[in-house]
Amino acid sequence: MAHQQNPPDVIEPEAHDHVDDSGIESDSGSVNESTASITSSILKYRQENGRTYHEYLFPNDEEESDRLDLQHHVYLLTFGHKLVISPLPKKLDRVLDIGTGTGIWAIDFADEHPESIVLGVDLSPIQPPLSVPPNLSFEIDDIEEPWTYSYKFDFIHSRMMVGSIGDWPKLFERAFENLNPGGRIQLSDAILPTQSDDGTVGPATAKWGQIMVEGTEKAGRSLQSAKLYKEQLIAAGFEEVEEVIYKWPMNNWPRDPKLKEIGMWTLEHSASAIPTLSLAIFTRVLGWTLEELNIFLIDVMKETKNTSFHTYWAIYVVYGKKPE
Template sequence: MAEHASISPVATEQGQKAPTQGTHLVADESDADSAIGDDDDDSIRQYRVENGRTYHSYKDGQYAYPNDEAEANRLDLQHHLYNLTLDGKLFLAPIKKDSQNVLDVGTGTGLWAIEFADEHPSAVVIGTDLSPIQPTFLPANVTFLVDDAKEPWVFKERFDFIHTRQLHCAVEEKKLMKQALRNLKPGGWLEMQETSTPIACDDGTMTPDHAVHKWTHFMLEASKRIGQSLDNPPKYAEWMQGVGFVNVQHVVYKWPCNPWPKDKKHKTLGLWTLVNAQDGVEGFTMAMFTRVLGWQPEEVQSFLVDVRKDLKNKSIHSYVTVNIVLGQRPE
């Protein structure tokens, strides 16, 4: 839960600012117990149905999380969680107020793109995603496209700002960074907002015997098997520098897994993180465990009963690490 001002002042020669873990979380002991044709448009909306959830049909199987109404609602809730974390800000990059062209990669329900467009009426905002789950009634300066960020980018314009959030095994991050660099205007910014796995704990209250500990390591194992490891985000700053970005910064926040911290803001973040996790844990897990690890759906559901219990347990002081990494294309 680092505040933006708590970025370490120590910088490398390339200008990367070292990340900080921020304020140490203190437990609240008082409650410790407690762009396509019509035919293509029709086909991409014929979603894959699997274990009671729907998944994108365009580039079927590339992204392991659902795209149904339950997941859309969770994505909107997650957007609120990011807003709480950043004190109402949509991003940290020092972009120009009159930015003209903005790209939101993996836009999901499009809420970030819509809010950015409302706040920046001079900007033209494009949101891309594998699923057309965005609303129909939009600000005039927003367009949504069904697109695969892993394919070569063919945008006619270059962008002042490119934003990504929670792409979770959907992209090859280094390739995305290279494509972003090529598609930014000189001086433009890329900002990637991403949680990393495994879930962490600083005081030993989460042990290897806990289901939530096992779950987070199973998720990491599955992601590594498909070559898109969920522990990559802490490496983003180094990777951005490696492909040519300058003024790279890495800001670290923490989301408590439930309202266990004593601090009021952290407790609120914990409450929203718990709701987000309880609503999303089945969607996060089912395809990764069944497609990649070979579990049966019934095994997954049984296992998640104990995972949910651990997520609610205030005596387990676990948290999710949030990485916000930004870099600038050289002038």
């Protein structure tokens, strides 16, 4: 696979900025229960603000599953309809997808690589029990606990787990130990606050990002962890470590057609992501009331649709190789 180039440093906006306050609608899907063997303790969810949670700061319900599947589409657009940008090892017998969520990445990867045995793990059983490739299985597991797999992997994948892991260096050590020599790992995560190349982040959006970072750091699960992945992978023993930073425009403000399309999908994704990601952090961690949060988010959501704000999510993709 050819070496990946970093995206342009600065995104050029369209000349005709305008405000769009139109509503955004999203389809509702269904979430099926996993056929994995699940103990009652694993299924003991927290009910909070009309959403359900496991150990993570983010929900695990039907609405969240829809958001994760939409997020998968944005990643495909970003990667040129590829599932990974990392080179893959020649030997690809076993693949691990950490925090598999709905399992959509694992399903696509298993379809694309029928020669591989793919395992998706997550705390929550929200993966489909039927219509999955025969070379794919799901397990309910806490990836922050000691790994007890009886075999090693050739590729480990993790996506959008930022804010869910308390000790990334320990996780990388375990990943290194559980990879075969020559095996590879790829991590993809967003960071907050959102950014702008010309200083046009909206004031409410800027404040939201700062509060989100403060809240997750108070909870011990920083939303800026991805900035350290490269050096932490190297410290864990990985070589050929590369970092690529992509930009997801908050709406369709860029001039570039591909980035404009990504921005349109990111706008729809943000309509769900911003309220969803905010709930536990603002109310459970920082002590806001739900009413206070909803009022605060009104201006944030207006700014996401305003094309005069050239805001984007920075997406860090970091990959490396265990020495032969």
